Amino acid sequence: MNIDRRLLLASLASALPFAPARAETWPDQPIRLIVPFAAGGPADIIARLIGRVMGEQLGKPMVIDSRSGAGGAVGVEAAARARPDGTTLVLASSGAIVILPHIMPSMAYDPLKDLTPITQVLAVPQIISVRPGLGVSSVRELVALAKSSPNPLTFGSAGIGSSLHMAGELFKLRAGVDMTHVPYRGAAPAVTDLLGGRIDVLMADTPALISFVRSGQLPALGVTSAERIAILPDTPTAIEGGVPNMVSETWYGLLGPAGIPADRVAKLHAAAMAALADGDTKAQLLNQGGRIVGSSAADFTAFIQQTHATWGEVVRATGVKME
Incomplete structure (x- = not known):
């Protein structure tokens, strides 16, 4: 090898560390969005609504993967065990993240450690x-009746440990009343x-009751949000x-497995x-009877920690457990 060629190779080698790295092209494959409930329910509707636009933003489709079971825990566990590269997400509901872990201590994931909000x-x-x-025609009258009734009023739910069940238990705790829980298989x-x-009583998610309220078949004594809903x-x-x-x-x-870069x-947050x-997505989400949040990842993490602690206190105070 002559001197000129050696100098050329050395020059090229010395320049390599200073060459700019090529930007990562990600995602390079479709993103799996696990829905931990049956097709056609609220979670499925929400996932498909946001998944369409997120797929457009990311340049890869969001593929819905229904994994129902154990109040959403089956789907969340699948997400927690996935490779943490951002290509597997779950549209989880509050129950599987901040309620069930307190009444199902044998769950295979820790929502505070095994997931990326x-x-x-x-x-x-x-x-x-x-x-x-x-x-009764108001929450005050309901509380008064519950306190004066010789036999406890009954309240229904979508099952032991469901959000509806825990709403009833929280109501009992905050109002200082006794009511008998009657669990059902769904709302x-x-x-x-x-x-x-x-x-006698039911506290159910807005979509489950709104049509009956509008038709006059059932009364809406109150809502369980901090503010009135649209x-x-x-x-x-x-509270009022x-x-x-x-x-x-x-x-x-939206959450993924722990460890996503x-x-x-x-990038996922921006797409969401x-x-x-x-x-169109916003209008259809609001039609579910709630409020759009769109929190930062840091705020969502803090919110999960706070509500996880709150529901843990409620479970311990009421003694709720899976039977």
């Missing part, structure tokens, strides 16, 4: 309703029995009705924000 998407409060003929049969007068502006909150700190919402959020979290700002 990206953003809280939507928060849906419960409507407090009662059976026709119960004789629909509980609504049916409320209409039929077989249970689709029921004349319905007071439970005299029940302090009565805030219970079923929320939905920060730049990919930022674009979805929540999309006019």
